[in-house]
Amino acid sequence: MSDLLSLSAVEARVALDKKDISAVELTTAYLAAADETAALNNYVARTADQALAMAAESDKRIADGKAGLLEGVPIGVKDLFCTKGVASTACSRILDGFVPRYESTVTANLWAAGGVMLGKLNCDEFAMGSANETSAFGAAINPWQGPDKLDLVPGGSSGGSASAVAARSALMATGTDTGGSIRQPAAFCGVVGLKPTYGRCSRWGIVAFASSLDQAGPFTRTVADNALMMTAMASHDPKDSTSSAVPLQDLAAAVTAGVKGMKIGVPKEYVMDGMDGEVTALWQQGQAWLQAAGAELVEVSLPHTKYALPAYYIIAPAEASSNLARYDGVRYGSRVEADSLDGMYEATRAAGFGDEVQRRIMIGTYVLSAGYYDAYYIKAQKVRRLIKNDFDSVFETVDALITPATPTAAFPVGRKIDDPVTNFLNDVFTVPANLAGLPGMSVPAGLTKDGLPLGLQIVGKAFDEASLYRVGGVIEAAANFTTTPARMAGGAS
Amino acid sequence: MSVDKTTVAKIARLARIAVPDERQGPLADELNAILDWIAELDEVKTDHVEPLASVTGHALPMRDDVVNDGGCVDDVLANAPESASGFFVVPKVVE
Numbered sequence: 001m002s003d004l005l006s007l008s009a010v011e012a013r014v015a016l017d018k019k020d021i022s023a024v025e026l027t028t029a030y031l032a033a034a035d036e037t038a039a040l041n042n043y044v045a046r047t048a049d050q051a052l053a054m055a056a057e058s059d060k061r062i063a064d065g066k067a068g069l070l071e072g073v074p075i076g077v078k079d080l081f082c083t084k085g086v087a088s089t090a091c092s093r094i095l096d097g098f099v100p101r102y103e104s105t106v107t108a109n110l111w112a113a114g115g116v117m118l119g120k121l122n123c124d125e126f127a128m129g130s131a132n133e134t135s136a137f138g139a140a141i142n143p144w145q146g147p148d149k150l151d152l153v154p155g156g157s158s159g160g161s162a163s164a165v166a167a168r169s170a171l172m173a174t175g176t177d178t179g180g181s182i183r184q185p186a187a188f189c190g191v192v193g194l195k196p197t198y199g200r201c202s203r204w205g206i207v208a209f210a211s212s213l214d215q216a217g218p219f220t221r222t223v224a225d226n227a228l229m230m231t232a233m234a235s236h237d238p239k240d241s242t243s244s245a246v247p248l249q250d251l252a253a254a255v256t257a258g259v260k261g262m263k264i265g266v267p268k269e270y271v272m273d274g275m276d277g278e279v280t281a282l283w284q285q286g287q288a289w290l291q292a293a294g295a296e297l298v299e300v301s302l303p304h305t306k307y308a309l310p311a312y313y314i315i316a317p318a319e320a321s322s323n324l325a326r327y328d329g330v331r332y333g334s335r336v337e338a339d340s341l342d343g344m345y346e347a348t349r350a351a352g353f354g355d356e357v358q359r360r361i362m363i364g365t366y367v368l369s370a371g372y373y374d375a376y377y378i379k380a381q382k383v384r385r386l387i388k389n390d391f392d393s394v395f396e397t398v399d400a401l402i403t404p405a406t407p408t409a410a411f412p413v414g415r416k417i418d419d420p421v422t423n424f425l426n427d428v429f430t431v432p433a434n435l436a437g438l439p440g441m442s443v444p445a446g447l448t449k450d451g452l453p454l455g456l457q458i459v460g461k462a463f464d465e466a467s468l469y470r471v472g473g474v475i476e477a478a479a480n481f482t483t484t485p486a487r488m489a490g491g492a493s
Numbered sequence: 494m495s496v497d498k499t500t501v502a503k504i505a506r507l508a509r510i511a512v513p514d515e516r517q518g519p520l521a522d523e524l525n526a527i528l529d530w531i532a533e534l535d536e537v538k539t540d541h542v543e544p545l546a547s548v549t550g551h552a553l554p555m556r557d558d559v560v561n562d563g564g565c566v567d568d569v570l571a572n573a574p575e576s577a578s579g580f581f582v583v584p585k586v587v588e
Contacts, residue, residue, distance in 0.1 A: 097572070098572050099571070099572065100572075101565075101568040101571055101572075102568075198548050198549065199549050199551075212546065212547055212548070238554070238556070241553055241554055242547070242549045244549065244551065245551075304537065306533075307533065307534055307536075307537055310530060310531045310533050310534050311534060313527065313530075313531060314531055314534075321508060325509075328509070329574060330573070330574070330581050330583055331569075331572065331573055331581060332572035332573065332574075333572070333574070334574065335574035335575070337584075338584065339584065340584055340586075341583055341584050341586050342509065343584070344583070344584050345509040346505075346509050346510060346511035347511055349508075349509055349510045349511070350510050350511035350512070353510065358510055358512075359520070359523060359524070359527075361508050361510065362501070362504050362505065362508055362510070362520065362524060363524060363527055363528075365504050365507050365508040366496065366500075366504050366524070366528075369504070369507060376531070378544050379534055379535075379539060380534065381544030381545050381546055382537075382539035382542040382543070382544050382545070383534055383537050383539065384544075384545045385542050385543060385544065385545035386537065386539070386542060388545060388548065421526060421527060421530045435548075436548060437548030437549070462548075462550070
């Protein structure tokens with residue numbers, strides 16, 4: 001069984017087409033892996049019967065020579081995606097019992113390509129968090145451990161997705177990234193995560209957090225698998241007015257294209273106070289790898305970098321307060337009865353939303369309220385323009401940027417933080433790409449002295465995911481990241 | 494700019510979230526910690542900068558003004574906490 005789990009998706013596709021393995025065997029192995037690693041709490045719902053039925057269909061299509069791009073590949077779905085007939089809760093009590101009557105465009109694309117749905121994955125409530133600790137289902141756990149064997153967070157908000165892919169209880173997983181929610185957990189769990197260009201993947205059927213920033217993307221164990229999954233999930237969708245019609249590049253070819261002749265920028269403002277020395281060292285190592293592979297490294301300046309996080313924490317809560325107004329106990333989800341309509345709204349929302357979500361709705365409501373709109377919301381949108389201008393200007397001379405993915409490695413579950421701002425700093429390197437709508441990828445590149453994974457981030461021009469896969473492919477080959485986490489299905493190898 | 498208990502109660506009302514009296518003080522402190530940090534943006538000169546609301550780079554697409562969905566009352570009501578005769582049911586709003 002562990003042999004099946006060690007196959008990459010690309011390798012599994014070859015083995016399936018050669019009939020060395022069957023989709024039912026592969027799916028059975030992954031369902032057993034999810035049982036074995038259930039203590040990691042990365043699944044919030046498992047759809048074993050549906051998975052086996054889908055796998056049997058895949059085996060038929062393979063036999064008929066009609067295999068799709070992801071035929072027979074077992075996939076976990078972040079619980080932020082609506083899946084027809086399967087509870088979809090955004091890991092919030094307020095969506096308790098919600099069973100969509102429709103399928104999100106991204107997941108529909110994956111099933112149309114032959115993917116097999118294993119179940120729904122844990123995440124921060126409404127994707128608001130960077131440690132997967134705000135979930136109504138409890139924290140998901142990182143399969144990696146340091147010498148002290150403490151439970152570590154997988155990062156967030158797509159923590160269940162990163163944890164499951166790293167623990168080999170899903171071969172691939174979907175995530176969403178509003179301020180780093182794919183790239184930060186990918187780095188914490190030692191897997192590959194891509195936040196595509198804004199507009200690449202349809203947002204239709206994904207529970208909205210901050211609509212001008214939200215973007216779905218793939219989690220995988222290798223860069224080539226990531227290109228495969230991204231190719232299947234992206235599409236132009238008239239049901240999402242921000243969805244782009246710009247054709248997707250040949251991502252699979254980019255993975256092995258190399259970086260010879262590419263100009264890679266190193267933003268000097270990404271050197272932060274309090275950053276781990278090991279993070280800085282890995283960043284320099286990454287630059288050396290790219291140089292050795294024929295890229296030209298150039299120092300660049302993104303002068304408004306330090307203002308990205310505060311601007312984000314105005315814009316994202318503002319959009320969230322508007323988006324989450326729909327949870328009112330009338331059309332779906334849970335309801336707390338009261339004598340008046342307003343009383344019912346207030347009681348339902350107080351009981352249904354957790355502390356972090358309530359705090360963000362309150363901040364968002366405040367910055368949008370009369371008298372504060374210009375001082376906070378418009379100001380943040382102006383700063384957003386300046387941040388985008390910074391990127392536009394450096395991308396006149398470079399093809400991509402290399403930065404650390406996170407300022408630290410994964411930290412213990414339950415770490416007490418009195419100041420809510422400290423938690424926000426997890427996303428310091430990832431938020432700017434969301435504000436500018438640019439693609440960003442996190443690639444595992446090394447380990448700390450405690451044996452925990454660290455990632456490097458690559459940021460590219462809008463609609464140029466191919467450059468990220470070129471750089472990511474080179475970093476993956478140079479890093480030769482083969483260590484596996486302690487709490488992995490099939491045991492560490 | 495900082496918020497006090499009265500402001501918290503007002504924001505909670507606007508957001509339609511019941512915040513009990515004893516939570517208003519602590520919540521004011523939490524919100525102020527975030528607002529103090531956000532105030533860093535005041536350093537940035539933004540005169541003559543246009544606010545950026547969307548990064549799509551394309552104009553909003555138009556479609557023909559025709560009905561292209563509907564006739565799915567059962568689907569729409571399937572997840573309602575309470576419904577009757579094809580309608581959502583809410584507490585009485587007209588005396």
